[in-house]
Amino acid sequence: MIQVVDLSFSYTKNKFLENISFEVSEGEIFGFLGPSGAGKSTLQKILTGLIKTYKGRSVVNGIESKDFRNDFYENIGVDFEFPSLYEKLTGRENLEFFGSLYSKKLRNIDEMLEMVGLKNDGDKKVSEYSKGMKSRLNFIKALLHNPGILFLDEPTSGLDPNSSRDMKNIILQEKKTGKTIILTTHNMADAAELCDRVAFIVDGNIKALDSPHNLIMPKGASKISYTYLDGTEKTGECLLSHTSGDKKLQELITSNRVLSIHSSEPTLNDIFMEVTGRVLQ
Amino acid sequence: MTHWKYKRLWISFMQYINQIARDAMLFLSCLAPVLYGLFIKFGIPAAEKFLTGYYSRKEVLVPYFIIFDLFLVVLTPMMFSFASSMVILGEIDDGITKYMSVTPIGRGGYLISRLVFPLIFSLLVSIIVMNVFSLTIISLEMITVLSFLSSVLGFITSMMVVSLSANKVEGMAITKMSGISMIGILLPFFVSARIQYLAMILPSFWMAKYAMEGKITYLILCIMVSVGWILLLLRKFMKKII
Ligand SMILES: Nc1ncnc2c1ncn2[C@@H]1O[C@H](COP(=O)(O)OP(=O)(O)OP(=O)(O)O)[C@@H](O)[C@H]1O
Ligand SMILES: [Mg+2]
Numbered sequence: 437m438i439q440v441v442d443l444s445f446s447y448t449k450n451k452f453l454e455n456i457s458f459e460v461s462e463g464e465i466f467g468f469l470g471p472s473g474a475g476k477s478t479l480q481k482i483l484t485g486l487i488k489t490y491k492g493r494s495v496v497n498g499i500e501s502k503d504f505r506n507d508f509y510e511n512i513g514v515d516f517e518f519p520s521l522y523e524k525l526t527g528r529e530n531l532e533f534f535g536s537l538y539s540k541k542l543r544n545i546d547e548m549l550e551m552v553g554l555k556n557d558g559d560k561k562v563s564e565y566s567k568g569m570k571s572r573l574n575f576i577k578a579l580l581h582n583p584g585i586l587f588l589d590e591p592t593s594g595l596d597p598n599s600s601r602d603m604k605n606i607i608l609q610e611k612k613t614g615k616t617i618i619l620t621t622h623n624m625a626d627a628a629e630l631c632d633r634v635a636f637i638v639d640g641n642i643k644a645l646d647s648p649h650n651l652i653m654p655k656g657a658s659k660i661s662y663t664y665l666d667g668t669e670k671t672g673e674c675l676l677s678h679t680s681g682d683k684k685l686q687e688l689i690t691s692n693r694v695l696s697i698h699s700s701e702p703t704l705n706d707i708f709m710e711v712t713g714r715v716l717q
Numbered sequence: 718m719t720h721w722k723y724k725r726l727w728i729s730f731m732q733y734i735n736q737i738a739r740d741a742m743l744f745l746s747c748l749a750p751v752l753y754g755l756f757i758k759f760g761i762p763a764a765e766k767f768l769t770g771y772y773s774r775k776e777v778l779v780p781y782f783i784i785f786d787l788f789l790v791v792l793t794p795m796m797f798s799f800a801s802s803m804v805i806l807g808e809i810d811d812g813i814t815k816y817m818s819v820t821p822i823g824r825g826g827y828l829i830s831r832l833v834f835p836l837i838f839s840l841l842v843s844i845i846v847m848n849v850f851s852l853t854i855i856s857l858e859m860i861t862v863l864s865f866l867s868s869v870l871g872f873i874t875s876m877m878v879v880s881l882s883a884n885k886v887e888g889m890a891i892t893k894m895s896g897i898s899m900i901g902i903l904l905p906f907f908v909s910a911r912i913q914y915l916a917m918i919l920p921s922f923w924m925a926k927y928a929m930e931g932k933i934t935y936l937i938l939c940i941m942v943s944v945g946w947i948l949l950l951l952r953k954f955m956k957k958i959i
Contacts, residue, residue, distance in 0.1 A: 484819050485818075485819065486815070486818055486819065486959055506722075506821045506822065506823040506825075506826065507821055509819055509820050509821045509823070510821050512819060514816070514819045516812065516815065516816065518812055519812060520811065520812030520813055520815060520816035521811060521812070521813075522808075522811055522813065523811055524736075524739065533728075533732055534816075534820065536725075536728050537725050537728065537729070537820045537821055537822050538820070538821060539721040539821070
């Protein structure tokens with residue numbers, strides 16, 4: 437569905453996006469993860485044909501991004517990082533206007549509003565919406581014409597946990613209908629949950645690319661840590677796969693002296709730090 | 718598909734008209750040419766009657782009637798251009814222009830609906846306004862040409878205002894400043910000889926020369942200067958709207 441080969445681009449004379457290559461297959465959710473300023477939104481702008489002065493190849497649905505014709509956008513849905521809505525119009529009027537630019541049959545506006553909890557706010561002016569409400573409206577605006585490819589730039593940022601949960605469910609629901617989804621996020625947990633594969637982007641380069649599972653597994657194996665009393669409270673640690681080798685632990689278990697025991701898996705966050713040497717956010 | 722192409726442009730243009738109609742200031746500015754038209758159609762001849770009696774001269778203002786007409790012919794496109802600039806700047810603020818580029822209407826279609834359609838619309842309105850309110854008897858042909866030239870001038874002004882201003886407030890200031898370029902209309906009448914050619918970069922200057930003397934050379938120069946301005950502003954303008 438999407439092929440990117442040796443892509444490079446910069447806003448200035450200095451190098452920025454360099455040697456970007458990846459493929460996204462149909463029906464996949466593909467994540468861009470990286471700290472602020474890494475170039476995630478820039479990469480999305482190239483893929484959606486907003487920036488045409490890149491080098492290398494960026495092919496979406498068989499067509500080079502710089503050569504997109506207007507009709508191509510009938511099948512593309514974009515949710516930019518910042519809302520793009522008429523502040524003076526109501527939520528519904530916004531959807532009606534943008535929807536009318538497509539020749540396809542639209543999805544039902546009321547159902548869409550309800551889906552993101554804006555059922556009772558459709559006739560309010562967008563200028564009266566909260567930040568999260570604008571994000572949600574902006575999100576369904578991208579789904580209205582039922583596009584086959586979705587570009588979502590931080591769709592859950594600024595949402596409360598409930599709305600964020602709802603939105604993630606909708607994204608998974610859309611995936612089930614066969615859509616290909618490109619998702620940008622700072623949030624590791626979201627990426628781990630939603631994405632089939634993620635690309636770690638730092639300073640304009642892809643530092644790692646794989647499924648969250650494959651990224652996590654070979655790196656840190658799961659660990660357990662335990663506490664016990666030995667005069668004072670002490671802690672011990674060993675790998676989950678090597679419990680039989682931990683004599684102290686065995687001794688504690690057989691003598692019922694374990695105070696607490698926890699296992700912990702490395703998170704995508706840990707892996708990100710390990711691979712890129714950078715923290716997210 | 719072609720049918721949809723035109724339908725989209727029309728929908729987007731109606732959205733533009735809607736925004737003007739909802740905004741009291743923009744709506745009133747679009748009415749300004751009619752107010753000015755009423756003023757010159759009835760006020761100026763009355764003033765002329767009074768002045769000729771007062772100074773006991775045969776004519777006082779009559780030689781300058783064409784200047785009032787020239788201001789009338791540029792006023793309509795200027796007001797529409799102001800409205801376009803305000804609408805476009807508002808849409809840049811709201812992120813709409815960027816979004817339009819990733820819908821089937823595209824950046825080009827958006828521009829057509831915000832600059833070219835308004836140009837045609839203001840041309841039509843200007844021709845009607847001139848036919849109703851013009852003081853001097855100029856031919857329909859002349860009216861059409863002058864209306865066209867001033868509509869192009871409006872197009873250029875919008876491009877300039879949008880390219881140079883960061884927001885609506887700056888846009889209003891720059892629109893007012895661009896009003897200074899209307900001085901080009903007065904120069905051929907009041908400044909003799911060579912000095913007037915200092916204004917040769919202003920399309921309005923060549924327009925006034927053309928209206929005065931009817932020489933086709935002036936018409937061509939006006940168009941060339943206008944195209945020059947458009948080419949000069951195009952890149953900056955395009956950059957501004959994504
Ligand atoms: N239009 C522009 N002109 C010049 N530089 C820009 C432009 N847009 C972005 N940049 C620069 O490009 C870099 C990457 O920006 P980008 O928006 O792609 O980052 P990002 O990874 O999406 O960050 P965030 O997570 O904060 O959204 C930044 O240094 C930014 O200042
Ligand atoms: Mg971004």
